[in-house]
Amino acid sequence: xxxxxCVIGIDIGGTNTVVGIVDRTGTILTTESMKTRGYATFDAYxxxxxxxxxxxxxxxxxxxxxxxxxxxxxxxxxxxxIEHAANLEWKGIIDVVDKVKAAIKLPVSLTNDANAAALGExxxxxxxxxxxxxxxxxxxGIGTGIVIDxxxxxxxTSLGGEIGHTVLVPEGRDCGCGRRGCMETYISATxxxxxxxxxxxxxxxxxxxxxxxxxxxxxKKIYDAAEHGDKLALECFDITAKxxxxxxxxxxxxxxxxxxxxxxxxxxxxxxxxxPFRKYFDHxxxxxxxxxVKIERSHLNESDAAILGAAxxxxxxxxxxx
Amino acid sequence: xxxxxCVIGIDIGGTNTVVGIVDRTGTILTTESMKTRGYATFDAYxxxxxxxxxxxxxxxxxxxxxxxxxxxxxxxxxxxxIEHAANLEWKGIIDVVDKVKAAIKLPVSLTNDANAAALGExxxxxxxxxxxxxxxxxxxGIGTGIVIDxxxxxxxTSLGGEIGHTVLVPEGRDCGCGRRGCMETYISATxxxxxxxxxxxxxxxxxxxxxxxxxxxxxKKIYDAAEHGDKLALECFDITAKxxxxxxxxxxxxxxxxxxxxxxxxxxxxxxxxxPFRKYFDHxxxxxxxxxVKIERSHLNESDAAILGAAxxxxxxxxxxx
Numbered sequence: 001x002x003x004x005x006c007v008i009g010i011d012i013g014g015t016n017t018v019v020g021i022v023d024r025t026g027t028i029l030t031t032e033s034m035k036t037r038g039y040a041t042f043d044a045y046x047x048x049x050x051x052x053x054x055x056x057x058x059x060x061x062x063x064x065x066x067x068x069x070x071x072x073x074x075x076x077x078x079x080x081x082i083e084h085a086a087n088l089e090w091k092g093i094i095d096v097v098d099k100v101k102a103a104i105k106l107p108v109s110l111t112n113d114a115n116a117a118a119l120g121e122x123x124x125x126x127x128x129x130x131x132x133x134x135x136x137x138x139x140x141g142i143g144t145g146i147v148i149d150x151x152x153x154x155x156x157t158s159l160g161g162e163i164g165h166t167v168l169v170p171e172g173r174d175c176g177c178g179r180r181g182c183m184e185t186y187i188s189a190t191x192x193x194x195x196x197x198x199x200x201x202x203x204x205x206x207x208x209x210x211x212x213x214x215x216x217x218x219x220k221k222i223y224d225a226a227e228h229g230d231k232l233a234l235e236c237f238d239i240t241a242k243x244x245x246x247x248x249x250x251x252x253x254x255x256x257x258x259x260x261x262x263x264x265x266x267x268x269x270x271x272x273x274x275x276p277f278r279k280y281f282d283h284x285x286x287x288x289x290x291x292x293v294k295i296e297r298s299h300l301n302e303s304d305a306a307i308l309g310a311a312x313x314x315x316x317x318x319x320x321x322x
Numbered sequence: 323x324x325x326x327x328c329v330i331g332i333d334i335g336g337t338n339t340v341v342g343i344v345d346r347t348g349t350i351l352t353t354e355s356m357k358t359r360g361y362a363t364f365d366a367y368x369x370x371x372x373x374x375x376x377x378x379x380x381x382x383x384x385x386x387x388x389x390x391x392x393x394x395x396x397x398x399x400x401x402x403x404i405e406h407a408a409n410l411e412w413k414g415i416i417d418v419v420d421k422v423k424a425a426i427k428l429p430v431s432l433t434n435d436a437n438a439a440a441l442g443e444x445x446x447x448x449x450x451x452x453x454x455x456x457x458x459x460x461x462x463g464i465g466t467g468i469v470i471d472x473x474x475x476x477x478x479t480s481l482g483g484e485i486g487h488t489v490l491v492p493e494g495r496d497c498g499c500g501r502r503g504c505m506e507t508y509i510s511a512t513x514x515x516x517x518x519x520x521x522x523x524x525x526x527x528x529x530x531x532x533x534x535x536x537x538x539x540x541x542k543k544i545y546d547a548a549e550h551g552d553k554l555a556l557e558c559f560d561i562t563a564k565x566x567x568x569x570x571x572x573x574x575x576x577x578x579x580x581x582x583x584x585x586x587x588x589x590x591x592x593x594x595x596x597x598p599f600r601k602y603f604d605h606x607x608x609x610x611x612x613x614x615v616k617i618e619r620s621h622l623n624e625s626d627a628a629i630l631g632a633a634x635x636x637x638x639x640x641x642x643x644x
Contacts, residue, residue, distance in 0.1 A: 132478040146576070148477070153470050155578025156454040157614050165608055166572035170491065177608055179571075249501075250488035254468070254576065256477025286487055286499055292479050 001025075006063040007318070008053060008106075009311030011113070012036055012072035014087035017045075019052060021060055022311035026124030028304055029063070032056055042090045042099065050103040067107035068100065069314030071116030071306055078158035080110050109314050113137075115152055115161065116309030117300070118145025121261050123312040126299035133259045134251055135298065136163070138266035141176070142184040146255060163251060164188070168243060186243045189219040189265040196222055196236050207232035223269050237269065238276045245280025252289045263298035263305065270297070323347075328385040329640070330375060330428075331633030333435070334358055334394035336409035339367075341374060343382055344633035348446030350626060351385070354378055364412045364421065372425040389429035390422065391636030393438030393628055400480040402432050431636050435459075437474050437483065438631030439622070440467025443583050445634040448621035455581045456573055457620065458485070460588035463498070464506035468577060485573060486510070490565060508565045511541040511587040518544055518558050529554035545591050559591065560598045567602025574611045585620035585627065592619070 001024050011018045013036060020031040034052055039045035057065055074085040080097025082088065101108040111119070118135035121127040127135075131150045137143035142164025146153040153160050164184035165177050172181025173194060185191050196209055196217060208225045209217065209232060225233035248260055266273065274297075281295065300308060323346050333340045335358060342353040356374055361367035379387055396407040402419025404410065423430040433441070440457035443449040449457075453472045459465035464486025468475040475482050486506035487499050494503025495516060507513050518531055518539060530547045531539065531554060547555035570582055588595065596619075603617065622630060 132482075148470055148475050149473060151471060153577060155470070156580040157578045157611065159610055160454075160576065160578030162575040162608065165575045167568055167606070168492070170568065179606065179608065246489055246492065253484040253487045254482060255475060256479045256482030258478040284489070284501065286484065286501065288481055289479065292481075 004063055005066050006060070007066050007311050007314045008056075008068045009307040009309070009314075010049075010068060010070045011116075011306035011310055012070060012082075012088070013306075014073070017049065018307060019049070019056065020307035020311065021056060021063065021065070022308065023063075024315060026120075026308055026311075028307060029060060030056060031307060037089055039089070042094045042096070045090075046099050046103050049100070053104060065106060067109070067314040067318055068104055069116070069310040069312065069317075070096065070100070070108065070110045071113045071310040071313070072096070072110065073113060075110045075112045076158045077109070077111040077115070077152075077154055080108075082110075107314065107318065109317050111152070111313050112143070113306060113309070114143025115145040115154075116313055117143065117263055117298070117305055118147055118261075118309070119152065119312035119316055120300055120305055120309035121145075121263075121298060122147060123315055124300065124308050126261055126296055127259060130258050132255065133257045133261065134163075134255060135261045135263060136248075136267075137264040138188050138262060139264035140188060140190055142188050143264075147257075148255060163247075166250075168247060183243075183247055187240055187247060187266070192219050192222055192236055192240050192266060193217045195239050196232070199232050199235050199239070203232055203235070205231050209233060219266055219269070223272060226272055237272050240266070241273055241276035242280045244273070244277050245282075246284045248277075248281055248295065249284035249286065249289075252293050253286055256289065257293055259294040259296065261296055261298045263300065263302075267297050268302070326385055327388050328382075329388050329633050329636045330378075330390045331629040331631070331636075332371075332390060332392045333438075333628035333632055334392060334404075334410070335628075336395070339371065340629060341371070341378065342629035342633065343378060343385065343387070344630065344637075345385075346637060348442075348630055348633075350629055351382060352378060353629060359411055361411070364416045364418075367412075368421050368425050371422070375426060387428060388640055389431070389636040390426055391438070391632040391634065391639075392418065392422070392430065392432045393435045393632040393635070394418070394432065395435060397432045397434045398480045399431070399433040399437070399474075399476055402430075404432075429636065429640065431639050433474070433635050434465070435628060435631070436465025437467040437476075438635055439465065439585055439620070439627055440469055440583075440631070441474065441634035441638055442622055442627055442631035443467075443585075443620060444469060445637055446622065446630050448583055448618055449581060452580050454577065455579045455583065456485075456577060457583045457585060458570075458589075459586040460510050460584060461586035462510060462512055464510050465586075469579075470577060485569075488572075490569060505565075505569055509562055509569060509588070514541050514544055514558055514562050514588060515539045517561050518554070521554050521557050521561070525554055525557070527553050531555055541588055541591070545594060548594055559594050562588070563595055563598035564602045566595070566599050567604075568606045570599075570603055570617065571606035571608065571611075574615050575608055578611065579615055581616040581618065583618055583620045585622065585624075589619050590624075 144163040168183040169181040173185035175182040466485040490505040491503040495507035497504040
């Protein structure tokens with residue numbers, strides 16, 4: 001391994017863009033950030049991004065930059081475009097890879113943030129050496145990255161891997177995708193808040209959650225209440241763990257992974273979620289898959305994961321080409 | 323393509339074993355069958371199988387046999403074993419590939435019947451030239467074969483691809499796998515019979531299905547009643563099509579296939595199922611996947627599919643090694 005070789009990982013978020021230089025072991029040498037918002041056109045944004053990257057490269061003359069990996073919402077890996085992103089200012093279809101490659105003159109690759117997280121886990125986290133695993137990002141929604149036989153599942157359109165938008169409850173809760181009962185409306189940082197509304201409606205027990213307006217409720221507040229022993233907050237985690245147990249048992253039946261990694265806001269609840277989860281998973285898992293799969297929190301540090309994932313994307317490609 | 327080269331496809335069923343010689347275009351030159359049952363040991367069975375195959379090869383001296391592909395229930399592709407098959411007499415773990423290879427002295431490969439059906443579709447059926455598709459066998463249960471990027475999804479254990487045992491209805495119908503609410507308890511030849519019981523209980527309309535004892539009911543009888551315009555039989559197909567629409571929308575969200583092929587008893591209902599299915603699929607499919615996936619009946623002839631699938635397995639391997 002040539003330790004002077006590095007790549008650049010770029011995480012395009014709705015508000016900020018973070019750029020890091022990352023070596024092959026997953027060490028982040030430096031990061032810088034710039035605004036994502038406020039650029040009238042994507043071309044203007046790329047101009048500033050190019051200046052930022054040129055400066056970072058100049059400040060690290062001891063490293064050779066081999067390529068650029070990018071993670072963004074609604075990114076299409078096959079076309080290298082961001083398509084109709086809900087949380088970005090640039091509307092329509094943006095030729096991200098072509099434009100960044102023209103400016104920076106290095107190999108560039110793009111994928112969506114959930115796939116990037118899975119690739120980060122594969123190269124630098126708990127999935128090192130694994131060929132088959134699934135990464136669930138349990139944040140505002142659910143993102144999933146499925147790796148089969150060492151390859152990310154993109155499918156025919158590049159848009160595969162949307163386990164979060166499979167139906168958990170037929171005709172259940174309204175989902176942002178326009179359908180009903182999707183897994184992410186139950187098992188995510190916002191899903192557990194919706195579950196709290198249901199529990200508060202069904203039960204008559206006192207709860208500190210009754211003092212919080214629905215729009216102010218967060219998964220962290222439910223966690224804090226559960227830590228205080230609040231019965232209904234604990235029930236929210238139990239219900240969420242039950243749904244998660246069923247969903248992960250289904251994922252195991254479909255793809256038979258060696259491990260499943262949980263990442264993101266809701267996964268930070270740790271044992272509050274995982275303890276009841278293990279009981280339910282054991283109940284829902286098909287007999288033939290029992291004992292075949294590890295289920296763990298992501299080994300990646302939350303603040304580094306997006307950069308590491310974007311860097312992993314380009315490292316993975318450079319190595320497959322080599 | 324050297325047309326003198328052929329392979330042998332073997333379908334190990336619960337009652338009979340069928341053996342065929344198949345060329346690279348999927349033409350079955352000849353088939354023979356023998357009993358699967360009645361052999362005290364697997365060794366005794368292999369002895370007779372070897373005699374049968376030697377005779378078949380001798381009768382076709384103009385063809386060179388390159389290998390043997392086998393499809394069987396509960397087969398593990400990685401280990402080459404049949405493991406605790408519910409419908410075979412040999413209990414425990416059977417070293418199928420090792421024993422057949424020792425007798426026949428050709429390359430031998432084994433997979434389960436649902437995966438074989440998908441491979442048959444890929445080499446000889448509707449999935450020719452496709453890299454990403456899913457084959458559903460809607461028979462007594464549901465078998466599924468998932469192909470991603472040209473490769474069958476076996477997962478870490480080789481037992482992946484069990485979409486039929488993902489939960490369609492939380493805490494729903496009892497399933498033979500020991501769990502509840504699995505897709506195959508709703509969308510299969512037996513699932514639609516269970517749906518008929520539910521419909522007969524919920525509705526008060528006359529129906530010719532009311533004259534059939536539950537143990538005598540078959541999906542074919544429900545189909546015939548629906549053909550006669552029986553209102554409740556038609557409702558059974560509508561309900562099944564709705565569940566199928568939701569399930570296939572979920573499969574599309576996960577793996578984004580180019581096509582989905584339906585095979586087996588229930589798929590034979592044709593437009594009776596497909597017409598309402600298309601309406602429900604359109605309702606349940608995520609916006610971004612609309613128009614990206616073809617959903618069709620298998621292009622394989624039902625009586626040939628098992629042999630073609632087993633033959634496709636070994637053709638696929640021989641070509642990847644070449």
